[in-house]
Amino acid sequence: MLLILTSMLVVETRKLRMAAYMYRFQSLVLVTIFLSIAVFMEAKPLYIWSITALITKTFLVPYLILKVIERVKEQEEGVAIDRKLTIILAVGILALSFAVVEPFHMQAVLKLRVALAVSIAHFMLGLLCILARKNALKQILGYCLMENGSHLTLAIMAYNAPETVEIGILTDAVFAVLIMTIIARRLFKDFGTLDTDKLTLLKG
Secondary structure (H helix, E strand, O other), X not given: OHHHXXXXXXXXXXXXXXHHHHHHXXXXXXXXXXXXXXXXXXOOHHHHHHHHHHHHHHHXXXXXXXXXXXXXXXXXXXXXXXXXXXXXXXXXXXXXXXXXXXXXXXXXXXXXXXXXXXXHHHHHHHHHHHHHEOEHHHHHHHHHHHHHHHHHHHHHHOOOOOHHHHHHHHHHHHHHHHHHHHHHHHHHHHHOOOEHHHOOOOOO
C-alpha cells in the first residue's frame, strides 16, 4: 500500500521537491520489502541487494534529482492527461495488475502474488507518470518508478540471482538518471523551461 500511495503522490503532487522526497521514502519502503523477502524466502543475496538499493535509490538518485530541482526552482508545468482521469487510470491499472496475477499457480509466485501485482502496478504507474506529465524532471521520476517496479519483480521472481546482477542493474539505473538530469539541466539553461511541450526547437 505504501508503494502504491507514494507512486500516486509522485505522479500527482505539483511540487517537484515533494515528489523527489516521496520517491526517496518509497525507495526506503522498497529496501524494507527486500529485507522481508530475504527473511521470508531465506534468500541471502537479497541482503546485498538491500544495501546497494539503500545507497543508490534512497540517497544517490534522489540527491541527483534534488540538485537539479535547486537549479531550476520551478513547480510542475502542464499536464498531458487531466488529474482526475489520471487517478481513474491509476485505479484501473491497480485492478488490472491484480487480475493479471490471479491465474498464476507457480509455487514461488503464490507466496508473493500480492507483491507481484504491486510491482506490475508500480511499473505501469511509472509509465503513466511519463505519459501524463509534461515536466522533464517529473518524467525522470516516472522512469525511477518504473525501475523500482521492475526491481521488485526481479526480487520476487529471481531472489537467488547473483549479487552481480543486482549491482549491474542498479549501476545502469544510476547512470541513466545521471545522464537524464544533465540533459534536463541543459534544457532549462537553454530554453528556460522543463515543459516538454515547449521544447519545440529541438531537432535531430
